[in-house]
Amino acid sequence: MSTVPLTHILFVSTALFFTGMYGLFTRRNMITILMSVELILNSVNINFVAFNKYLYPQKMEGIFFTIFIITIAAAEAAVAIAIVINLYRTHKSIDVDDATEMKW
Amino acid sequence: MWTDFLILMKQEMAVVAMVFILLFMKLGKDRSNESYMNVINVLLLLNLILGFVCNREGILFNEMFRTNKLIVLEKNILNLAMLIISLQSWSWLKTHKHVPEFYILLLSSLLGMFFMISSGNLLMFYLGLEMSTIPVAAAVNFDLAKRRSSEGAMKLIFSSAFSSACLLFGISMLYGTTGTLVFTELPQHISNNPLQLFAFILIIAGFAFKISVAPFHLWTADVYEGAPVSVTSFLSVISKGAVLFVFVSVLYTVFSPLAKVWYNMIFILSLLTIAIGNLFAIRQENFKRFLAFSSIAQVGFILVGVSGGTDISTTSVIYFVLIYVFSNLAAFGVVSVVTSATGKENISDYKGLYKTNPALSWVLAIAMFSLAGVPPTAGFFGKFFLLIAGAGKGNYILISIAALNIIISLYYYLRVVKAIFMDANSTPLPSVRIPLMSKLAFAVCIAGVISIGVASPVYDYIYSLIVLN
Numbered sequence: 404m405s406t407v408p409l410t411h412i413l414f415v416s417t418a419l420f421f422t423g424m425y426g427l428f429t430r431r432n433m434i435t436i437l438m439s440v441e442l443i444l445n446s447v448n449i450n451f452v453a454f455n456k457y458l459y460p461q462k463m464e465g466i467f468f469t470i471f472i473i474t475i476a477a478a479e480a481a482v483a484i485a486i487v488i489n490l491y492r493t494h495k496s497i498d499v500d501d502a503t504e505m506k507w
Numbered sequence: 508m509w510t511d512f513l514i515l516m517k518q519e520m521a522v523v524a525m526v527f528i529l530l531f532m533k534l535g536k537d538r539s540n541e542s543y544m545n546v547i548n549v550l551l552l553l554n555l556i557l558g559f560v561c562n563r564e565g566i567l568f569n570e571m572f573r574t575n576k577l578i579v580l581e582k583n584i585l586n587l588a589m590l591i592i593s594l595q596s597w598s599w600l601k602t603h604k605h606v607p608e609f610y611i612l613l614l615s616s617l618l619g620m621f622f623m624i625s626s627g628n629l630l631m632f633y634l635g636l637e638m639s640t641i642p643v644a645a646a647v648n649f650d651l652a653k654r655r656s657s658e659g660a661m662k663l664i665f666s667s668a669f670s671s672a673c674l675l676f677g678i679s680m681l682y683g684t685t686g687t688l689v690f691t692e693l694p695q696h697i698s699n700n701p702l703q704l705f706a707f708i709l710i711i712a713g714f715a716f717k718i719s720v721a722p723f724h725l726w727t728a729d730v731y732e733g734a735p736v737s738v739t740s741f742l743s744v745i746s747k748g749a750v751l752f753v754f755v756s757v758l759y760t761v762f763s764p765l766a767k768v769w770y771n772m773i774f775i776l777s778l779l780t781i782a783i784g785n786l787f788a789i790r791q792e793n794f795k796r797f798l799a800f801s802s803i804a805q806v807g808f809i810l811v812g813v814s815g816g817t818d819i820s821t822t823s824v825i826y827f828v829l830i831y832v833f834s835n836l837a838a839f840g841v842v843s844v845v846t847s848a849t850g851k852e853n854i855s856d857y858k859g860l861y862k863t864n865p866a867l868s869w870v871l872a873i874a875m876f877s878l879a880g881v882p883p884t885a886g887f888f889g890k891f892f893l894l895i896a897g898a899g900k901g902n903y904i905l906i907s908i909a910a911l912n913i914i915i916s917l918y919y920y921l922r923v924v925k926a927i928f929m930d931a932n933s934t935p936l937p938s939v940r941i942p943l944m945s946k947l948a949f950a951v952c953i954a955g956v957i958s959i960g961v962a963s964p965v966y967d968y969i970y971s972l973i974v975l976n
Contacts, residue, residue: 420676427669436665443672450679459686468630468688472675475637482641483664486648490657502658505729 412453419446433487433497437480444476515565515574518582519625521554522618526611533607543606544597548944551590558583566627570689573627577972581624581752581825588744588832589617594948595840596737598847601942609649613741616642620749629678629688632753633671636717640667643746647734659733666716666726674713680706690761697764707765711772714757717750720810721780724803728787731799736846739795740839743802748828751806755813755824766816773814774905781807781912788919792853794842797919798835801878804916805831811909812893815900822970823892829965830889833955834877840948841871848939854923859932864939868927870949877956879920880913885960892966 423442430436448469455465491497513520528550532538564575593610600606619638626632644667648660682688684703685696697703712723719727731739762769784804791797812823844867846852861868877886890913898906941949959965 423672427665433661433665437668440665440668440672443669444675447672447675447679450676451682454679454683458683462686464630464688465682468633468678468682471630471634475634479637479641479664479668482645483668486644486657486660486664489648489651490661493652493654493657499661502661504655504658505732 409453409457412449412457416446416449416453419443419449431498431500433490433499434484436499437483437487441476441480444472448472511563511565512567514561514563515567516572517561518554518558518579518586519618519621521557522614522621525550525554526614526618529607529611529614540601540603540606543610544593544600544944547610548590548593551586551593555583555586555590558586570627570691571631572622572625574625575976577825577969577976578624580969580972581749582621584825584829584832585617585620585745585749588748588836589613589741591832591836591840591948591951592737592740592745594944595740595836595843597944598844598942599735599737605649609646609737612642612646612649613738616640616646616741617745620745623753624749626753627690629681629690632757633675633678636674636750637671639746639749640671640717643738643742646738646741647730649735649738653733655733656735657733659730662726662733663730670713670716670723673709673716677706677709677713681710690757693761694763697762699765699768704765704768707762707768711769714750714754715776718747718754718806719803720776720806721783721803722776724780724783727803728791728796728799731802732793732796736795736839736843739798740836740843743798743839744832744835747802747806748832751809751824751828755821758813759816759821770814770816770900773810774902777807777810777814778905778908779807780804780810781909785912785915785919788916792855794852794854794857797854797923798838798842801916801920802835804912805835805878807912808890808893808909811897811905814902814905815896815898817896817899818970818973819892819899820896821973822966823889823896825969825973826966827889827893830877830885830956830959833952833959834874834884834886837870837874837949837952837956838878840945840952841867841874844939844941844945845936849936851936854926856936857923858926858930859935860927862932863935863937866941867939870953871927872924873953873956875920875924879917881917883957883960885956885958888960888966 420443423439423446426439427436430439451465451469487497490502494501558579562576562579566573600609616639619635623632623635623639626635644660644664647663648657650656680702684700685693687693716723731743734742758769781804784800784807788797788800788804791800809824809827812820873884877884880886880890894906894909
């Protein structure tokens with residue numbers, strides 16, 4: 404049926420996870436940071452679907468979890484973007500380096 | 508079946524009902540802020556009373572939702588804290604434009620916490636966790652025009668998104684290696700397998716972010732300073748308390764096969780958390796930032812209790828959270844009253860407070876003594892039981908360093924008391940009128956701080972519930 408082994412898929416998802424993490428720590432633009440978080444969440448989705456299909460095909464828990472993650476990611480992005488827009492109104496910038504009034 | 512469902516989920520139903528009542532009131536005719544707040548305070552009181560009657564144990568939705576007397580007690584503690592916060596936010600909300608929205612956000616978050624505490628499945632747990640953090644991030648931004656408020660909200664939403672992403676990656680690895688998400692089935696499949704250890708570390712990191720344990724605490728102070736005082740007290744008491752309850756139960760049940768691994772981890776994390784919380788609290792000038800670092804140090808002490816790993820540890824953690832609700836909310840209540848009346852937040856502004864506001868000074872002093880752990884107040888007994896629980900493992904290095912750190916923490920708590928009672932100030936804060944609602948909240952808090960420590964039935968009751976399970 405499937406010729407791609409599970410390890411290949413896990414490699415892709417782990418690479419995606421660390422790409423997202425790298426982006427989260429190096430990017431200065433808030434929208435790009437949000438995109439990096441989405442990358443991490445998508446790597447989790449790939450993991451769940453792959454594990455479900457390859458290892459535990461008799462139950463559907465992994466696929467359900469993926470659907471919930473997609474839904475919640477949308478809600479989280481909505482709130483995050485609303486906060487970023489409000490921050491733009493007060494700071495006139497969406498660069499994280501400009502929002503450093505509070506330190507230590 | 509239908510009545511079972513209603514009785515087992517009564518606390519969640521009550522919170523949902525409150526959210527809907529607020530929504531319909533908002534959609535209806537214009538009302539004054541006072542009428543909204545009166546209605547919601549009465550509803551919260553009813554909600555608290557409802558939690559004490561007609562409790563049953565049970566499981567719903569194929570083990571996704573479970574409840575028992577201990578879980579009901581934990582929810583009651585959170586309900587009580589919510590009521591006190593609502594009473595204290597009176598003076599701030601009275602002039603605010605968006606009163607119902609504020610309560611809708613906080614109550615949705617509370618609902619998420621209830622589901623999280625009751626969860627018997629990692630999916631339900633994740634849903635509850637997200638449902639409890641996303642509304643709070645919006646509530647942190649509630650002073651829309653303030654620069655600090657939006658900065659704090661930005662920091663909270665990004666760090667919590669990152670932490671829950673880490674947690675999810677851990678959960679996916681756990682699912683891949685065990686093939687189940689149910690709490691009761693997981694321990695049979697967990698061993699020292701490297702992939703499971705990796706998953707375990709990611710999950711603990713996700714938890715550590717939410718309860719602000721040391722290497723993951725960096726968002727705490729900024730968010731606490733930026734948020735409105737009521738939201739800060741919600742974050743520091745309710746959010747933290749709820750995640751702590753779940754943390755203890757997940758650690759003791761799901762990860763019980765990894766007890767040796769997590770013991771060492773908690774050992775290091777707790778010492779680091781106490782040390783960092785104490786060191787940074789010493790140098791703070793802003794009162795909210797000071798309370799943020801003090802709450803980080805308190806979480807360190809809670810972790811000392813968690814490291815014990817027995818029934819006594821669970822008891823002492825729940826008991827301490829109950830005391831922490833009273834003492835921390837008393838301190839935040841004073842900050843809330845003073846900030847909304849004068850707009851001043853620095854510790855140096857509180858110098859000579861006793862001359863003009865003796866009542867507030869006494870409340871703040873009792874709260875500080877309780878947070879520091881001075882004997883007649885409940886804080887002493889809370890910390891005492893935490894250390895006893897931690898000492899069960901016989902690791903005296905941990906206990907002695909923690910005990911020494913209690914002495915260091917006395918310095919900065921008493922610095923506040925000294926500023927209030929002894930320091931001279933030519934321009935002290937003007938005399939502040941305390942609203943009736945805040946007076947009620949202070950009375951509850953002070954009664955709790957003084958009585959819970961000496962009332963041994965409270966501790967015994969919590970212990971009996973835990974042994975029962």
